Amino acid sequence: MNLNIFFQQLINGISLGGVYALMAVGFGIIFNVLKFSNFSHGGVVAICAYLGYFLATRVAGSLWITLLATTLLGGVVGVLVEKLVFRPIRIKGRPLTYFFVNSITVAMLVQQFFSALWGYDYYPYPEFIKKTALHIGRLVVSKTYLMMLFISALVLLGLTLFLRKTKQGIAIRAASSDIWTPSLMGINTDFIISITFFIAGVLAGITGYFLGMTYTVTPFIGSFILKGIIAAIVGGMGSLTGGGIAGVLLGVVESLLIAELGAAVTPIVIYAGIIILLLVRPQGIAGKLYTIKA
Amino acid sequence: MALLEVDSISKSFGGVAAVKDFSMVQGREEISGIIGPNGAGKTTAFNLITGVQPLDSGRIFFDGTEITSLPSHCITRLGIARTFQNIRLFHNLNVLENLMMAGGTRLSYSTWEEMFRLPRVVSQEKRLEKIARSYLSYFHLEKYSMQRPDSLPYGLQRRLELARALMLEPSLLLLDEPAAGLNPREIHNLIELIYKIKEEKRLSIIIVEHHMELVMNICSKIHVLDFGLKIAEGKPEEIKKNPEVLQAYLGEEV
Numbered sequence: 392m393n394l395n396i397f398f399q400q401l402i403n404g405i406s407l408g409g410v411y412a413l414m415a416v417g418f419g420i421i422f423n424v425l426k427f428s429n430f431s432h433g434g435v436v437a438i439c440a441y442l443g444y445f446l447a448t449r450v451a452g453s454l455w456i457t458l459l460a461t462t463l464l465g466g467v468v469g470v471l472v473e474k475l476v477f478r479p480i481r482i483k484g485r486p487l488t489y490f491f492v493n494s495i496t497v498a499m500l501v502q503q504f505f506s507a508l509w510g511y512d513y514y515p516y517p518e519f520i521k522k523t524a525l526h527i528g529r530l531v532v533s534k535t536y537l538m539m540l541f542i543s544a545l546v547l548l549g550l551t552l553f554l555r556k557t558k559q560g561i562a563i564r565a566a567s568s569d570i571w572t573p574s575l576m577g578i579n580t581d582f583i584i585s586i587t588f589f590i591a592g593v594l595a596g597i598t599g600y601f602l603g604m605t606y607t608v609t610p611f612i613g614s615f616i617l618k619g620i621i622a623a624i625v626g627g628m629g630s631l632t633g634g635g636i637a638g639v640l641l642g643v644v645e646s647l648l649i650a651e652l653g654a655a656v657t658p659i660v661i662y663a664g665i666i667i668l669l670l671v672r673p674q675g676i677a678g679k680l681y682t683i684k685a
Numbered sequence: 686m687a688l689l690e691v692d693s694i695s696k697s698f699g700g701v702a703a704v705k706d707f708s709m710v711q712g713r714e715e716i717s718g719i720i721g722p723n724g725a726g727k728t729t730a731f732n733l734i735t736g737v738q739p740l741d742s743g744r745i746f747f748d749g750t751e752i753t754s755l756p757s758h759c760i761t762r763l764g765i766a767r768t769f770q771n772i773r774l775f776h777n778l779n780v781l782e783n784l785m786m787a788g789g790t791r792l793s794y795s796t797w798e799e800m801f802r803l804p805r806v807v808s809q810e811k812r813l814e815k816i817a818r819s820y821l822s823y824f825h826l827e828k829y830s831m832q833r834p835d836s837l838p839y840g841l842q843r844r845l846e847l848a849r850a851l852m853l854e855p856s857l858l859l860l861d862e863p864a865a866g867l868n869p870r871e872i873h874n875l876i877e878l879i880y881k882i883k884e885e886k887r888l889s890i891i892i893v894e895h896h897m898e899l900v901m902n903i904c905s906k907i908h909v910l911d912f913g914l915k916i917a918e919g920k921p922e923e924i925k926k927n928p929e930v931l932q933a934y935l936g937e938e939v
Binding site: 553556558559561564567568572573574575576578 | 757769773776778782785787789792796
């Protein structure tokens with residue numbers, strides 16, 4: 392691999408990794424609070440990918456307006472999923488397995504819904520950025536990728552500040568260590584959980600839009616969430632920062648390996664590597680060991 | 686008028702009665718105790734009062750308001766705070782944040798205002814931090830303010846939990862086995878501390894406890910539970926002499 396291609400792939404990898412990081416954090420924040428693996432996040436990503444496509448082709452032509460609208464609608468979808476699917480079983484005090492099964496069911500339901508409605512066709516987003524490439528020296532960088540990288544970084548930074556500084560953010564962190572006690576501190580746990588799902592939905596909204604822009608929309612677009620889940624686990628469940636960093640790393644490793652080994656072999660190498668990594672360090676890069684898992 | 690009125694509450698888990706027809710009346714600025722062998726339903730009684738678990742039957746009134754089916758956070762906001770048998774601090778927040786979080790109900794701004802850090806957000810935040818720091822110094826915990834609670838010795842964690850409960854400005858404080866895991870000297874300090882906060886904050890306190898010396902020392906009234914049933918109620922001297930209590934609970938010890 393010559394140096395040019397290396398840097399090119401590095402930049403591509405970082406921006407793709409930014410999207411993985413968004414998914415890892417969206418997946419991880421629900422795990423932190425409710426301690427179940429939320430596969431429905433992929434379903435929300437898919438809904439948002441279609442929403443973004445619909446808005447961008449039928450309603451408005453502006454990238455920024457449709458991205459913002461998709462993001463906010465993603466938050467709303469996240470809250471709705473919580474209220475319709477997870478709140479009823481939470482109030483009844485069901486075990487975590489119920490949450491896990493419900494979350495997978497939602498993901499499959501969404502996939503089948505879009506398959507039945509629009510078939511397995513590909514829906515490409517409009518080309519927002521006409522002059523697509525930016526020349527820096529001998530490097531050719533995609534403007535779309537740069538924009539994705541910039542927005543992912545901005546969103547993750549904003550989320551970090553929110554969790555560190557605001558009272559709701561601190562309440563989310565408190566609920567992550569103990570879901571039961573905040574209500575005895577006068578905090579409405581249901582509301583905090585709604586906010587958490589809103590945040591996850593917002594992240595899913597951006598992810599869905601970016602994935603739609605990069606790969607065109609199909610019913611299976613939600614399965615990209617697997618990369619985010621891998622990043623969350625490799626980064627360490629319970630650590631959002633770890634998940635974010637692992638997401639970027641995964642994107643970079645993937646891009647570099649594709650350039651070196653090709654797109655067919657790369658996933659095999661990556662998945663095998665992850666299995667070995669988790670054998671050596673089961674808590675991931677920055678996480679602690681959880682005994683409860685579903 | 687009584688501060689807390691518990692009117693024959695019951696709760697069973699899978700057919701086993703954890704608390705059965707339990708009633709009690711707690712006055713203002715009174716310290717009372719709930720004692721009983723393991724599994725007698727003492728902690729369950731606290732969980733029912735604070736709304737952590739729903740009642741099967743019975744009613745609870747606090748300060749003239751019925752709180753029977755209110756959610757926990759509303760009950761807390763009305764003025765009932767508690768500590769826990771197995772300490773439940775937030776281990777991913779530092780000591781100061783643990784206290785400030787419990788004072789969150791004093792903040793009246795919205796998340797939107799917070800994002801733009803409007804002046805009233807800043808001033809309320811500062812005031813809350815000041816209150817939290819004053820509790821830290823009250824409990825001699827100032828120098829740990831930036832540490833994680835789980836890095837503190839056990840005795841200090843118990844004090845921190847007490848400080849966090851007081852941040853809620855309760856009128857009724859429920860202490861669930863506050864002496865558990867403390868050595869005799871720490872227990873002695875705890876007794877003085879409980880007296881002190883009761884006097885200074887004009888609190889009403891209910892203590893669930895195994896430690897007889899502590900309960901007999903500071904409670905003016907004691908309720909004895911056995912297998913979910915209240916078998917006696919009275920002043921410490923009366924409880925000490927009650928034959929039923931001696932048989933059920935103190936039998937081997939006295």
